[in-house]
Amino acid sequence: xxxxxxxxxxxxxxxxxxxxxxxxxxxxxxxxxxxxxxxxxxxxxxxxxxxxxxxxxxxxxxxxxxxxxxxxxxxxxxxxxxxxxxxxxxxxxxxxxxxxxxxxxxxxxxxxxxxxxxxxxxxxxxxxxxxxxxxxxxxxxxxxxxxxxxxxxxxxxxxxxxxxxxxxxxxxxxxxxxxxxxxxxxxxxxxxxxxxxxxxxxxxxxxxxxxxxxxxxxxxxxxxxxxxxxxxxxxxxxxxxxxxxxxxxxxxxxxxxxxxxxxxxxxxxxxxxxxxxxxxxxxxxxxxxxxxxxxxxxxxxxxxxxxxxxxxxxxxxxxxxxxxxxxxxxxxxxxxxxxxxxxxxxxxxxxxxxxxxxxxxxxxxxxxxxxxxxxxxxxxxxxxxxxxxxxxxxxxxxxxxxxxxxxxxxxxxxxxxxxxxxxxxxxxxxxxxxxxxxxxxxxxxx
Amino acid sequence: xxxxxxxxxxxxxxxxxxxxxxxxxxxxxxxxxxxxxxxxxxxxxxxxxxxxxxxxxxxxxxxxxxxxxxxxxxxxxxxxxxxxxxxxxxxxxxxxxxxxxxxxxxxxxxxxxxxxxxxxxxxxxxxxxxxxxxxxxxxxxxxxxxxxxxxxxxxxxxxxxxxxxxxxxxxxxxxxxxxxxxxxxxxxxxxxxxxxxxxxxxxxxxxxxxxxxxxxxxxxxxxxxxxxxxxxxxxxxxxxxxxxxxxxxxxxxxxxxxxxxx
Numbered sequence: 001x002x003x004x005x006x007x008x009x010x011x012x013x014x015x016x017x018x019x020x021x022x023x024x025x026x027x028x029x030x031x032x033x034x035x036x037x038x039x040x041x042x043x044x045x046x047x048x049x050x051x052x053x054x055x056x057x058x059x060x061x062x063x064x065x066x067x068x069x070x071x072x073x074x075x076x077x078x079x080x081x082x083x084x085x086x087x088x089x090x091x092x093x094x095x096x097x098x099x100x101x102x103x104x105x106x107x108x109x110x111x112x113x114x115x116x117x118x119x120x121x122x123x124x125x126x127x128x129x130x131x132x133x134x135x136x137x138x139x140x141x142x143x144x145x146x147x148x149x150x151x152x153x154x155x156x157x158x159x160x161x162x163x164x165x166x167x168x169x170x171x172x173x174x175x176x177x178x179x180x181x182x183x184x185x186x187x188x189x190x191x192x193x194x195x196x197x198x199x200x201x202x203x204x205x206x207x208x209x210x211x212x213x214x215x216x217x218x219x220x221x222x223x224x225x226x227x228x229x230x231x232x233x234x235x236x237x238x239x240x241x242x243x244x245x246x247x248x249x250x251x252x253x254x255x256x257x258x259x260x261x262x263x264x265x266x267x268x269x270x271x272x273x274x275x276x277x278x279x280x281x282x283x284x285x286x287x288x289x290x291x292x293x294x295x296x297x298x299x300x301x302x303x304x305x306x307x308x309x310x311x312x313x314x315x316x317x318x319x320x321x322x323x324x325x326x327x328x329x330x331x332x333x334x335x336x337x338x339x340x341x342x343x344x345x346x347x348x349x350x351x352x353x354x355x356x357x358x359x360x361x362x363x364x365x366x367x368x369x370x371x372x373x374x375x376x377x378x379x380x381x382x383x384x385x386x387x388x389x390x391x392x393x394x395x396x397x398x399x400x401x402x403x404x405x406x407x408x409x410x411x412x413x414x415x416x417x418x419x420x421x422x423x424x425x426x427x428x429x430x431x432x433x434x435x436x437x438x439x440x441x442x443x444x445x446x
Numbered sequence: 447x448x449x450x451x452x453x454x455x456x457x458x459x460x461x462x463x464x465x466x467x468x469x470x471x472x473x474x475x476x477x478x479x480x481x482x483x484x485x486x487x488x489x490x491x492x493x494x495x496x497x498x499x500x501x502x503x504x505x506x507x508x509x510x511x512x513x514x515x516x517x518x519x520x521x522x523x524x525x526x527x528x529x530x531x532x533x534x535x536x537x538x539x540x541x542x543x544x545x546x547x548x549x550x551x552x553x554x555x556x557x558x559x560x561x562x563x564x565x566x567x568x569x570x571x572x573x574x575x576x577x578x579x580x581x582x583x584x585x586x587x588x589x590x591x592x593x594x595x596x597x598x599x600x601x602x603x604x605x606x607x608x609x610x611x612x613x614x615x616x617x618x619x620x621x622x623x624x625x626x627x628x629x630x631x632x633x634x635x636x637x638x639x640x641x642x643x644x645x646x647x648x649x650x651x652x653x654x655x656x657x658x659x660x661x662x663x664x665x666x667x668x669x670x671x672x673x674x675x676x677x678x679x680x681x682x683x684x685x686x687x688x689x690x691x692x693x694x695x696x697x698x699x700x701x702x703x704x705x706x707x708x
Contacts, residue, residue: 015706081548083705101546109471118463122549127459150474 003093005174005205006056006079010088013049013074013229048074050229051088056222058093059203063220063237065213065244071229072209076100076178079207094173094205097123102163108152112143115151116166123170133169140191141165161188168195174205213241249309249406284381284399292328292360292386292394296321299382299403309404312416314373316403320366320384322395327361331394335368336383338399345380345414351389374416377407450552450606450694457550461557468561487569490524491517498636509638509669514580517573518668519635519661522593525566526601526657527626533558533605534612535619541708551704552697555605563598577668584671593663596683600656603689610700613707633657634665656682656689 049071056062064072077083078090080098105122106115116137120130138147141161151159168175177196196219199206208220216223216237223240225232233243301307302315310316318335334349350357382401386394423429454461473482495513498504509515533555543549570590577583612618632655634642639662642649652658659678666672 016703077545077705082545084702096548098546098548101542104542104546105549107467107471109474110467114467114470118467121460121463122543122547127463 003058004055005058005060005094006054006062006090006092006207008052008054008075008079008088008090010051010053011049011075011078011085011090012047012051012087013071013078013083014086015046015048016044048229049078049085049226052224052226052229052231053088054224054231054234056205056207058205059200060221061200061206061208061219063216063223063240064207064209064226065211065216065223065241066226066232067248070226072226073100073178074229075226076176076207076209079174080176092174095124095170096174096176097167097170097172098176098178099164099167100176100178102160102167103151104163106151106159106163109150111149112138112147112151112154112162116147116162119163119166120170123167125170133171137162137165137169140169140195142188157185157188164192168192172204174207175199176207176209178209179211213245217241245406245408286395286397286400288385288387288393288395290395291326292322292324292331294320294384294386294395294397295323295363297382297384297397297401299401308402309406310373312373312375312405312407312409316370316373318368318370318382318384320368322360322364322366322386324360324362324364327359328394329357329359330388331357331360332385332387332389333366333368334383334385334387336385338381338383339414340379340381342381343414345375347383349385357389372418373405374418375405376409376411376413376416377405378414379404447691447694450690450698453550453552454556457553460550461553461560464553464557465560465564468557469564472561483565483568484572486565487517487521487524487572490520494520494636504637506638506641508640511580514576514582515638515665515669516636517576518665519633521566521569521573522597522661522664523630523633523635523657524569525562526597527630528562528565529559529601530604530608530626531622532562534608534622537609537613537704538616538708544708545705551610551701552606552694555609556602558609559598559601559605563594566594573668582669582671584667586667586671586673589667589673590664593660593667593679596663596679596686597657597660599690600660600682600686603686603691603693606693606697607689610697610704613704614700629655629657633661635661639665653678656685 052071052075054062064075066072074083076098077100078085079092080096080100081092082098082100103115103119105119107118113134116134117127117130120133120137121127125133138144141158141164143158143162146154146158151162154162175196193215196206200219206219208216210216220237222235223237224234225240225244227247232247233240298306298319298321299308300317300319301310302317304317320333322333324331332349332351334347334351336347337345339345380403381399382403383396383398384401385396387396388394473479476482478485491513494516498512498516504512506512536554536558537544537551540554543554544551574583574587577587608618608622632651634652639652639658642652659675659682662675663673663679666675
């Protein structure tokens with residue numbers, strides 16, 4: 001067994017935040033109050049990383065996922081040696097190159113050629129090494145025609161390409177990548193990924209911070225999920241990504257739940273008039289005579305648990321509790337489903353589908369079950385209504401409830417028919433590594 | 447301090463590249479380009495000559511022709527002043543490097559000092575040419591590396607000190623302009639040190655200023671053709687070494703805070 005390339009033991013990073021805003025702190029006041037030294041002491045601290053331990057074996061590709069502000073970039077800076085851990089130990093074996101900020105050292109006034117030379121030295125090459133790799137770098141960046149123009153004339157894409165080309169040609173033993181592949185056009189991104197794949201083949205160690213979970217699953221051997229500066233989970237990338245996605249979905253659930261505050265306000269009997277329009281002709285609100293009143297709405301899964309985030313193919317039940325103070329004989333229940341921009345996705349009611357009302361009095365529960373949710377990812381607004389057959393509303397709730405569909409398949413549109421691909425004849429095509437849907441299971445019921 | 451020197455030696459390729467970049471970039475895009483390194487000191491000299499021959503004529507016999515005496519002091523002073531002025535803000539303006547790239551921060555103030563040293567060295571031949579033309583050039587000019595070395599050590603120390611501290615106290619950049627201005631007048635550049643009466647308060651103040659001894663040495667070696675002030679230069683070397691040690695110490699203490707505060 002070879003020793004690991006990166007070892008972190010209980011790595012903690014505490015950032016200082018000074019109580020005064022920086023702009024307002026002056027040397028004069030510091031001198032006058034004699035607080036020069038105490039001003040340099042932290043008065044408030046922020047723990048960006050809290051006791052994170054991990055190990056990256058030599059030649060492995062290690063992915064780090066987490067929400068913004070979870071400490072991913074801090075971890076990368078620590079491994080790069082830009083900052084030091086406050087507590088704990090971190091050791092990196094071999095030459096490190098960090099793709100954190102591409103072209104950070106470029107000087108705008110001088111040519112690309114001179115910048116490559118200086119940037120290479122900055123990243124740890126000798127001049128001779130830079131000279132040897134120069135053509136390769138320029139070829140990779142596809143900047144042959146512009147290499148003698150000052151860098152300030154470059155487009156941001158060209159700038160990034162040159163920055164990436166230099167950094168990748170430093171030929172590090174350990175490569176750190178921070179979400180930099182989002183730059184450049186499709187073709188260049190592909191090229192970068194190819195280069196990274198080549199690195200993997202050559203047994204280099206890669207530490208990878210990204211929001212692109214697909215890349216983590218595809219490229220990484222091992223992954224770490226950081227949550228508020230702590231290691232939430234470490235291990236198989238697929239498992240880590242799944243757990244992370246489930247957590248994100250649960251967070252959205254909570255948000256949607258708390259986002260239902262307007263309901264309470266609406267259900268108090270006020271007419272919602274001031275809501276901004278969502279799309280042409282779509283306005284949130286509630287109106288009607290309340291001869292039949294909608295008292296509660298619940299979006300449930302197949303097992304009858306209230307949920308707001310679903311995956312395609314799941315069964316969703318809309319459960320509407322109504323109340324009629326006096327007997328009513330002319331009534332229709334309707335449901336509409338709208339995309340976030342107000343586009344109608346589907347609408348139906350009991351009248352259209354041929355149900356004949358007989359009598360409604362007191363409390364009742366209406367349940368509409370949608371089997372095999374045929375929607376693509378997105379947020380959908382619900383219309384729920386009780387009205388007369390001629391359309392006169394008893395109680396109409398427009399856009400006050402919603403449900404969210406989360407999917408790993410990036411298909412588009414408003415409707416996802418159940419479908420299947422098949423190929424015959426001369427088409428040779430490998431079966432898809434079936435993209436599994438996110439597990440929205442038992443653990444996030446808040 | 448030894449660690450600081452060692453790290454500067456270790457990064458010499460980087461320092462070298464950055465200094466040459468600095469020199470290339472400075473006049474890039476201007477019509478005269480590199481000639482500015484020569485034109486700048488000439489214009490500066492012209493201004494001062496105008497002031498001290500037309501507006502405030504200086505007739506002190508031992509420092510005539512005055513414009514030449516002036517040149518001997520102004521050239522190194524410009525190096526000193528520009529080095530400190532630039533290094534105080536250099537870490538803030540290069541914040542991206544410090545924050546996003548593994549970059550030895552002490553390289554930045556060093557580059558500021560060395561790039562200005564290069565400008566000084568480029569201006570030197572013009573001064574020498576004028577001296578030769580006036581028949582003033584003496585063998586003592588060969589000893590110039592000594593005051594240059596002393597000034598280099600002193601400037602590096604102050605540059606390290608200022609660059610790190612300015613990150614925490616941005617006011618330094620503003621104050622520094624005025625401090626340097628005052629310092630200029632408290633150094634015998636536009637007047638003769640020898641003309642200040644022995645025992646006077648001004649003389650005592652001047653003696654405390656290490657730059658006095660450096661500038662006087664330049665003037666003696668280039669203009670007067672002697673090295674009578676060598677004791678003063680030695681003193682300045684001691685002060686410079688202490689400044690370097692203090693600057694390196696402070697820089698090292700604040701090093702870890704730099705990426706976070708920039």
